[in-house]
Amino acid sequence: MTDTTTPAPERVSGNAVTVSLGTEHFTEANEVVREAFELADTVEIERAFAQRYLGCGMxxxxxxxxxxxxxxxxxxxxxxxxxxxxxxxxxxxxxxxxxxxxxxxxxxxxxxxxxxxxxxxxxxxxxxxxxxxxxxxxxxxxxxxxxxxxxxxxxxxxxxxxxxxxxxxxxxxxxxxxxxxxxxxxxxxxxxxxxxxxxxxxxxxxxxxxxxxxxxxxxxxxxxxxxxxxxxxxxxxxxxxxxxxxxxxxxxxx
The missing domain is CATH 2.160.20.60 (Glutamate synthase, alpha subunit, C-terminal domain)
Structure with a gap:
């Protein structure tokens, strides 16, 4: 079954954010990761399913x-x-x-x-x-x-x-x-x-x-x-x- 939940950054500690990508398209997934980096210097991605360009230009x-x-x-x-x-x-x-x-x-x-x-x-x-x-x-x-x-x-x-x-x-x-x-x-x-x-x-x-x-x-x-x-x-x-x-x-x- 396709996961249609839109991922969103979620703060888990003082300087770390976790994001669950699921089957989100790589364009939206990378946008969420960029938003997460605005909140913290460390981003932890869960359930990465082949999204391209993660960490591009980091x-x-x-x-x-x-x-x-x-x-x-x-x-x-x-x-x-x-x-x-x-x-x-x-x-x-x-x-x-x-x-x-x-x-x-x-x-x-x-x-x-x-x-x-x-x-x-x-x-x-x-x-x-x-x-x-x-x-x-x-x-x-x-x-x-x-x-x-x-x-x-x-x-x-x-x-x-x-x-x-x-x-x-x-x-x-x-x-x-x-x-x-x-x-x-x-x-x-x-x-x-x-x-x-x-x-x-x-x-x-x-x-x-x-x-x-x-x-x-x-x-x-x-x-x-x-x-x-x-x-x-x-x-x-x-x-x-x-x-x-x-x-x-x-x-x-x-």
Missing amino acids: PAGKALKIHGVPGNDMACYMDGGSIEVFGNAQDQIGNTMNDGLIVVHGRCGDAAGYGMRGGQIFVRDGCGWRVGIHMKQFEQKCPAIIVGGDAGSFLGEYMAGGVIVLLGEPGAYLATGMHGGVIYLKHELADADVPSGLVQEPLDADDRATLRTLLGRYNELFVDELEAPVDTTGAGFFRLRPASSRPYASMYAN
Whole structure:
């Protein structure tokens, strides 16, 4: 039976508001969330049923907690703050994300972090296809995606910067067109499986420091859901990076 009840913000504590979305259309649902943020810095969504664009453009200082399954483009253009999903997330979370934190207590769909320019995405379980596609970084902004399970095909496709950490197995066509950034793989690739134009290497001290920070945060975020904490020393990890800083130089006139 269709839920026709129009959601409305309801204050539950001094600086937190809860909203129950049900099957409300995403346009009205996002309007209610915006109204709730006028009342408090933290909004908790109950019964999210695939509403798109939740947390779109959210600034620093705001927090969104989502129970249910948010729809596509959650946190698109996000510019700070934090979003925590207590369940699975659909496609394109963090699309063109500029800053902030996304935590998914489950898995996410395709194209998470598309064009991501800053911030961090932590996914407890696996992810779909084309996660991290066109990730980039500039000066002090270095986006990061940490995936606790297996990844679909084209992980890190056309990646231009940033960091991806994969604890599970990669899918086919790993890092196709990658020309910047680094992917840390828990499982070593066979020489024949290392993509053309990329190199697989052991970690150095800087790599280990990066993994210690990111995996330590992963453990903190999912402490009650892991059978055992993830080893943060970087043992067993390998670094995948472009062999050249200008892999397409031959395609352009000097």
